[in-house]
Amino acid sequence: MSARPVVVITGASMGIGRACAEAWARRGARLVLNARSVEPLNEAAKACRSLGGDSRAVPGDVREAKVQQALVDGALEHYGRLDVLVNNAGVGLYGAVSAMDLPMLREVFELNVVSVVSLTALALPALRASKGTVVMMSSIAGLVSMPRHGGYSATKFALEALSMSLRAELGAQKSGVRVCVVRPGLTETAFPRNARKAEGTDTRQGNAIPAMSAHEVAEATVRAVERGKPEVDLTAGGRALSTLARVSRPALRQLLVRIAPRMGVK
Numbered sequence: 543m544s545a546r547p548v549v550v551i552t553g554a555s556m557g558i559g560r561a562c563a564e565a566w567a568r569r570g571a572r573l574v575l576n577a578r579s580v581e582p583l584n585e586a587a588k589a590c591r592s593l594g595g596d597s598r599a600v601p602g603d604v605r606e607a608k609v610q611q612a613l614v615d616g617a618l619e620h621y622g623r624l625d626v627l628v629n630n631a632g633v634g635l636y637g638a639v640s641a642m643d644l645p646m647l648r649e650v651f652e653l654n655v656v657s658v659v660s661l662t663a664l665a666l667p668a669l670r671a672s673k674g675t676v677v678m679m680s681s682i683a684g685l686v687s688m689p690r691h692g693g694y695s696a697t698k699f700a701l702e703a704l705s706m707s708l709r710a711e712l713g714a715q716k717s718g719v720r721v722c723v724v725r726p727g728l729t730e731t732a733f734p735r736n737a738r739k740a741e742g743t744d745t746r747q748g749n750a751i752p753a754m755s756a757h758e759v760a761e762a763t764v765r766a767v768e769r770g771k772p773e774v775d776l777t778a779g780g781r782a783l784s785t786l787a788r789v790s791r792p793a794l795r796q797l798l799v800r801i802a803p804r805m806g807v808k
């Protein structure tokens with residue numbers, strides 16, 4: 543990888559995406575940043591330059607093909623290469639499966655899953671050339687689906703499946719491209735406020751789960767890419783749940799029923 547890697551990050555105007563942009567900027571990276579809100583995105587790009595990186599803002603809805611193309615072109619035309627694609631933009635969806643708001647479910651899948659597939663496909667020729675990395679911002683929700691988070695978790699389970707297949711395909715082709723799945727636990731960002739909720743939906747997250755900072759997630763993400771790690775499980779609670787999901791399905795089922803009332807299931 544280049545000493546000053548070229549990194550494309552979606553959802554970089556706030557939260558985990560912005561923290562990732564700043565973490566790479568401190569290491570001198572050249573960044574192409576995307577989100578829909580122009581002012582906060584420009585602000586993030588400016589902060590990255592003041593931290594020692596170079597940056598360009600590409601505002602727009604990453605679900606649109608022209609925005610995806612502009613991100614890849616932005617890296618190639620301005621920096622001549624692309625080393626890391628961070629598929630970070632994502633939105634939550636709260637509500638019981640039995641009362642799912644289907645337009646919201648489609649909208650969230652379009653961002654959290656479909657746009658990731660199409661942007662990754664567009665970026666792959668450049669990533670093959672650099673033997674770069676695709677980062678998938680999954681979640682502990684990609685391994686365990688909590689009550690009233692089924693719609694959101696379904697998008698992260700989908701991302702996990704796509705990542706697993708993509709890694710095997712790229713490995714079999716000896717492409718040199720890595721896939722790095724990052725699974726934050728609860729992280730202090732505006733994510734709950736930005737999540738889609740059917741009217742009257744209770745947005746409780748369960749009892750006092752300790753949250754981590756976006757900065758911690760970002761540093762772990764950059765280190766994982768630098769070290770070529772395929773997966774990163776963050777937070778002790780997240781690691782415990784992911785272990786439970788792998789080793790004891792009956793215990794996990796019982797736990798989820800027990801915590802359902804605390805998650806707002808009546």
Ligand SMILES: NC(=O)c1ccc[n+]([C@@H]2O[C@H](COP(=O)([O-])OP(=O)(O)OC[C@H]3O[C@@H](n4cnc5c(N)ncnc54)[C@H](OP(=O)(O)O)[C@@H]3O)[C@@H](O)[C@H]2O)c1
Binds near residue numbers: 555556605634726734
């Ligand atoms: N926070 C958590 O507890 C947590 C835990 C595990 C995993 N994650 C995952 O981490 C990722 C980032 O979450 P976060 O907590 O940082 O959320 P956040 O603070 O709500 O930030 C989301 C980012 O995505 C952008 N975005 C939303 N819709 C977009 C669209 N259609 N096109 C382009 N950009 C879009 C937002 O900017 P605009 O609104 O300006 O577009 C913003 O920059 C998500 O994939 C999330 O699932 C979060």
